[in-house]
Amino acid sequence: MPRLIKLNDGRPQWADDDFVSLEDGEPSPMLGFGSASGVILSLARFQSEREAWFACGREVGVRLEPDEAVEDIADDLSRLALVALAFPKFRDGRAYSAAALLRERYGFKGEIRAVGEVLRDQADFMIRCGFDAYEPADGSTPEDWNRAEHRFRHVYQAAADDLSPAFRERAASPPRRS
């Protein structure tokens, strides 16, 4: 199991994982587990067992593969605690759009977790798109992620984070030509 890094007040830190991922074939331990632990379900399983899971009192998360659309869980977001977005390969960038939509279009406030081939060299793109939890696949540490997060002092675009894009910074204080 990869260890989990989470943003805590904007700082990457080691975190305990309060969720267990259930494979599609695994029995449903809705009642057998302590209620503190949440579950992460595939989209298919979530869609067929949704009401039972919401009724059992545990926190519920859904894992979306890159070809599964965030629109399919849009109506459930207010009841979901977590959305895990999969990177089967680090080059597969669909999850960035999924995270951006969850934060910016649907106002999702729960955890967005990056799973799969999650590398430190993508850290600041993930943070900017709204991911706030990461299962790094390259042995990277919160210190690595912190460095990556602050590698660039300025950004050009508004994204899901609270960084001010260059055009807003310039409007606020016209920069000097250097």
Place this chain on the structure above:
Amino acid sequence: MYRYDEIDRSILEDRSAEFRRQVERRLSGELTEDQFKPLRLMNGLYLQLHAYMLRVAIPYGVLSAAQLRRLAQIARTYDKGYGHFTTRTNIQFHWIKLRDAPDIMDALAKDDLHAIQTSGNCIRNTTADPYAGAIADEADDPRVWSEAIRQWSTRHPEFSFLPRKFKMAVTATPQDRTAARMHDIGLQLRRGREGELGFEVIVGGGLGRTPYVGPTIREFLPARHLLSYLTAILRVFNRAGRRDNAYKARIKILVASLGREEFARQVEAEWDQIDKARVDLPADELARIRGAFSTAAFETLPPASERLEAARRADGDLDRFVRNNLGPHKVAGYAIVNVSLKAPDAVPGDCSADQMDVIADLAERFGHDEIRVTHEQNLVLPNVKLDDVPEVFAALDAAGLATPNIGLAGDIIACPGLDYCALANARAIPIAQAIGRRFADPELAEKIGELKIKISGCINACGHHHVGHIGILGVDKKGEEFYQLTLGGSGAEDASLGDVLGPAVAYAEVAPAIERLIGAFLEHRQDGERFLDTYRRVGLAPFKAAAYATAD
């Protein structure tokens, strides 16, 4: 032109520092080549046949004299004394050592140059009209919008891992010098009925093994919404573009498979939901960028220069140079001066460090400190007084840069081909040189008139052969270099893909076959037609008969 402020500069410095650490990790063995590859590619560093190749971005093809001198210094210090201007209006250095790469990045950054997003599946450098700001009849200055795109697309967090690379072009006159319809997105600036500014948005053009002339998905997009509309297009592409096959991953395949109407519908539906105020540049930022491009102070001059006309009468070479390499400027008394990098026997697009210095000096003395790079692999001094043309010509001529062949048979586009590139099937450069020699006689070249010959060493089509009036594609036949010829392509406003002439010809037969094609053209030509017009009028048959005729 646009000058970087502290924010722009900080991004180059931060990127350079990051890259230095990554190279250190690679040189110390902490990173394997496999792990390092995606990192170096994000900084334009390729591993080619003989050495590392570094591709430096020239945003929308605009350089200052200081920047061109910096490129000359890189060529001299870290390469073999020259660089290669590409069809993406970037420059490549083909003989780079990995350990030098971080120092090169630092040196580039001193003059606001970089290699960010010159490779990888991200938004690449934008092509703009090389005559931007100097040509009459512009709906607006394409550089303003290209700079807006540069900023928006630089390290875009959502669009840095697209299905495939992504290229845009911005043009603003009825004549298209950017091949806009052959780009992932082509943006044609227009004025609406009330004089308001907008873009015709063309999506899904491209070359490569599946060429398409891009369709228009929106006739008129209010200009201020450019970035939010691009966001919608890129988001649809990022989510729906194919990722299972690199050859089917460009946006042209998505547009073709959905159909223009359905693709446009999806983009519009996405755009409707985007919070435009967060994405689109506010008016004050657009005004700031626009201001940076409207600083050229032109003098009030008569439309003709007595001095130049007298010099032309005295010097036939100058006269020919003026006829072929000068374009009309929007301001009376000025000209756009094209500098050909296609001397006979030259490598198309190659420029020595000394030549770069000469051009930089001319830009400073006579050209408002601006140089442009064209996708046809030439350079441009866009703002030269007609009175100064004799001096400019003399200096160019002394440096071997006054070849009077812009748009003519010798002005050939060629990719690096098998001489440099690991993907190529065949050589492209010696083919260009062999054809160039046959049409080196300037009188013959002028008689033939406009002729765009484009050569690619493989199906990836970096030499744009599909849109050559004559296209030449290198193929491998049982280990031997053969070349397929196509006729009738165009990357301009009358964009079309060339038709295959017939069986591929052997290496040694290419230049003779081209000569016979030109012979057939001169025979069938009417009223001073261009090669392309004659071909479109008479069709393939007479050219086919001529090309495959043997000497007997």
